[in-house]
Amino acid sequence: MRKLLICIAIATLTALVGCVTINVYFPEAAAQKAADQFIGNVLDDSGAAPASGKEAKPQPAPGHQPSASLLDLVIPAAHAADAPDLQIRTPETDAIRARMKTRFGGQLKALFDAGSAGFTTDGLVALRDAGSLAAGQRAQADALVREENNDRDALYRAIAVANGHPEWEPRIRETFAQGWVQRALPGWYYQDASGAWKRK
Structure with a gap:
């Protein structure tokens, strides 16, 4: 009977893990x-406003170890995604950042x-x-905006691909879109959710 209960327990646990x-x-x-x-790095020389500070996540007391669940013991990586890191520094993104910074430091x-x-x-x-804009300036501005x-x-x-999730591109774009507006200087324009232009 005891062996049967152990077999049932193991089978149940295996099914749950599966x-x-x-x-x-x-x-x-x-x-x-x-x-x-x-964004802060790109706009630094433009004097753009720092993003509003967000409260830091409270850290556990020193020496305090959160308790492990049975699932953590069976699948140690189950909570690995709780505090994921996002890879944003690659040679490609560094080159893009340098070009964007140059543009923002100048005509843009x-x-x-x-x-x-x-x-x-x-x-x-x-x-x-x-x-x-004057006609000559308009063509130059169009080219500048196209490059940007x-x-x-x-x-x-590149950020989505560097993190192994190309499907994240729309979310990354959305996050950056909000970040550009948060860092914009007073007087700069941005589009609201309806597409209407607003002045910060």
Whole structure:
């Protein structure tokens, strides 16, 4: 009888372990932190506003070890995704960041300061008021915005791929879009959720 109970217990445990699916979810907090660092680096020379501080997660008391569940003992990696890290530094993203920083340190910031350009809801840049530019300036501004948006598209894709989750690209784009607006200087334009232009 005892052997039968042990066999049933092992079979049940095996069935439970076989049914466990460890979901790989998008690490929102890590993405926000990574986006803030990247954006801050790009906009540093422009004097852009720092993002509003968020409260830090309380740390456990020194020497305090959280208790392990049976699932943790059977599948030690079950909680590995609780505090995921988001890989944002690659040679490709470093090169993109350098180009973006150069653009913002020069002509792109001037377009934002003049109100001619703004941040879009999809993490890109658009000419908001091209009519305010002279014909020669408009062609140059169009080319500048196109280069910036090509780099932004490549950046969001590269971060998703570097983390082994190309499907995260829309979420990364969304996180960066919010970050650009948070870091924008007063007077810069951005699109709200409906696509309408707002001034910060």
